Amino acid sequence: MNLYSEHYVSQKTERFVNKIWCLDNSIGESLIENKLVLPNGCFNLAIVSGNAIEVHTSKSKYEMNEGFYFCSQMTNKVLVNIRPETKVTIVQFHAWTLSMFPNYDLSNFTDAIIKIDACELPFQTKIETDLNSDISLLLNTINTYFEELSTLHSDKNVIERICETIKLHQEEITVSEIGKILEISQRSLQIKFKIATGLTIKNYIQILKFRKSVDQMVNSDLEKLKLTDVALYNKYFDQSHFIKKFKDVTKTTPKMFNSASYFLSKKR
Structure with missing residues (x-):
């Protein structure tokens, strides 16, 4: 049994959904405890099947029994049992996905579930919470919905x-520079972004830079790769x-x- 697995959506759906991942202890006989998850600049829809998962964020502890859960942006590591x-x-939804539903104000919703x-x-299709539910059925449901959403909202x-602007500039851009490129005031940018994501633009950039540095550390030999190199490569001031x-x-x-303590993205 693979405790952690990743599943990928269609190319068109990737505009809104990064991927689907599973934590599977369905045939396990013991508690899996003290595993960690890092912030990644995404929202998550969690579908819990079977018994329960316990999640500790920086703000609270959650007992998540069978059902559906919406997880906000996380700004610190999260512990799961x-x-x-x-x-x-x-x-896993991209930071902008929820902005397609403007009735949601997420400005005060971080590190929460x-x-x-x-x-x-x-x-439209019912999503099952059965322990033996087929991931391909969920993938079809997600792809069908978001492919249609992408067509309806091509702009x-x-x-x-x-x-997109932050990504194009490899996280090395200020709010002022983003405003000039998009021809929108800094204040308007900040307000809209905070309502849609719960983060400031600066917070979001910092999270993306942090995850890039972790990926570089995990996928490299840290004994050979100096911390100074990681810091400079990811545009930190210094080590x-x-x-x-x-x-x-x-x-x-x-x-x-210790990367073994964390659920980390697979290298694609």
Whole structure:
């Protein structure tokens, strides 16, 4: 049994959904505890099947039994304990995806999780919470919905354009520069982005830079790759600045970071 697995959506759906990932302890007989997840600049729809998963964010502890949960942007590491006979399937939405539903104000919603009813989901096809549910059925449902959404909204809104601009500049851009490129005032950008994501633009950029540095560390030989190199490559001021930002999120130093304790994205 693979405890962690990743599943990928269609190219058109990738505009809104990064991927689907699973934490599967469905045939396990013991508690999987003290596993960690890092912030990644995404929202998550968590589908819990079977018993329950316990999640500790920087703000609260959540007991998530079978059902559907909406997870906000996380700004610090999250600790999870997965009970036996439990599977958690997570649909990972890009930062701008929720902005397609402007009735949501997420400005004060970070590091938090809420349980939602199945009727609140926008998908026409019912999503099952059965332990033996087929991931391909979920992928079909997600692809069908978001491919249609992409067709209906071919023009990118301001939140998607902000994120696209940040990516194009490899996270090395200020709010002022984004405003000039998009011809929108800094104040308007900040307000719209905070309502749509719960983060400031600066917070979002910092999270993306942090994840890039972690990926570089994990996919390289840290004994050979100096921290100074990681810091400079990811445009931190210096090694000390990088270590401080790293500790803000993980509560440990880069050299003490144990990737085996974390659920980390697979290299694609």
